[in-house]
Amino acid sequence: MTDYRGHFVWYELMTTDVSAAVEFYGKVVGWTAKDSGMPSMDYRLFHSGESMVAGLMMQPEESRKTGAPPGWLGYVAVDDVDAACEAVAAGGGSVFVAPRDIPGIGRFSVVGDPQQAVIALFKGSPGDEPPPPPPPGTPGQVGWHELYASDWEAAFAFYSGLFGWKKDQAVDIGEMGTYQLYAPASGRAIGGMFNKPPTVPANFWLYYFNVEAIDAAAARVKDNGGSVLNGPMEVPGGAYIVQCMDPQGAAFALTGPRK
Secondary structure, eight states, X not given: OOOOTTSEEEEEEEESOHHHHHHHHHHHTOOEEEEOOOTTSOOEEEEETTEEEEEEEEOOHHHHHTTOOOEEEEEEEOSOHHHHHHHXXXXXXXXXXXXXXXXXXXXEXXXXXXXXXXXXXXXXXXXXXXXXXXXXXXXTSEEEEEEEESOHHHHXXXXXXXXXXXXXXXXXXXXXXXXXXXXXXXXXXXXXXXXXXXXXXXXXXXXXXXXXXXXXXXXXXXHTTOEEEEEEEEOTTSOEEEEEEOTTSOEEEEEEOOO
């Protein structure tokens, strides 16, 4: 059995306009959306070809009332959701959604780390494993997971204890300090974390979607009502990135080659 502990296994967009989000990400990333068939809610599934990539739903009313913007949520596999929630609380984090079951799918919880970046915990139903990941860089897939932290070293210690992450390459980013890559106990680096700039008001997770050509994708963001906040800029390894906001206010990023 594959060890998925510490790997991101699902993504979810909580938005204020599901149909508009379907149209936007379809044009920008190339996703199609299908209804999940859940009888009690409008929950749709983004696909890249035949591969399921993420879900999307209306942002819960209680979240909107707090003033929280629409956003993306990543789910990380754990061995035991309840035990992981206890570890989050013991480590100074918060449990926003207590462990609960999704019939036939698995068990999950939504938590905040001690610096209040939000992430979800997930354990699939017995015998249910996610499909093997496509090759790195495959267009339409999620290619990177980046944490904007107040203190990345403290954040790494927290997530290392929770998910078993290990340090990978550390990149000097000048005045901004160190950009620390991390990897699950089994596998290659899947993301990085660093101390956010003072202009960024909150700590959060940013997810990068792979595209075939970064400049064309950035143009599609702007042409379809989104905003490019930063980039294109080259990153180690030769890829380029842009950091963006969709028309409803959810932050996301794109990564791909310059053609």
